[in-house]
Amino acid sequence: MMPGTSDDQVADFLREAPEFEGMLVRDGIRFFKIYLDIGREMQLVRFHERRHDPLKRWKITDMDLAAMERWDAYTHAKEEMFRFTHTAVAPWTVVLANDQRRARLAAIRLVLSAIDYEGKDVEAVGTPDPKIVGQGPEFFQRPG
Numbered sequence: 735m736m737p738g739t740s741d742d743q744v745a746d747f748l749r750e751a752p753e754f755e756g757m758l759v760r761d762g763i764r765f766f767k768i769y770l771d772i773g774r775e776m777q778l779v780r781f782h783e784r785r786h787d788p789l790k791r792w793k794i795t796d797m798d799l800a801a802m803e804r805w806d807a808y809t810h811a812k813e814e815m816f817r818f819t820h821t822a823v824a825p826w827t828v829v830l831a832n833d834q835r836r837a838r839l840a841a842i843r844l845v846l847s848a849i850d851y852e853g854k855d856v857e858a859v860g861t862p863d864p865k866i867v868g869q870g871p872e873f874f875q876r877p878g
Contacts, residue, residue: 748818755824770831816871
């Protein structure tokens with residue numbers, strides 16, 4: 735649960751989000767839900783860099799620091815979010831984001847490969863990398 739939200743607010747969100755997303759999709763809106771997953775060790779490395787690099791210090795917030803202490807609770811919240819909001823109509827796509835540049839390119843490639851547009855160069859867009867891009871919570875349980 736996020737700070738400042740009640741259990742009732744979280745339950746309302748988990749119930750209403752899939753309904754709202756379904757309405758958007760049924761109205762013809764292309765709807766992408768991309769979850770960037772960063773491992774605990776990499777998050778610690780990034781926080782350390784931000785704390786000690788004067789050019790990155792502005793990136794770290796009190797909420798970021800508190801989040802590290804609540805890693806297990808946030809992991810549980812993530813699992814609940816996926817359980818309630820990963821639907822056939824509006825699925826989550828997971829992008830493993832320990833490598834920031836690779837993850838950004840994967841997210842861009844995911845969207846560009848799913849949409850047809852004038853002048854699209856299919857070869858340049860490519861396809862999402864299955865090593866770091868997958869569908870929903872089952873992607874977290876894959877081997878290797």
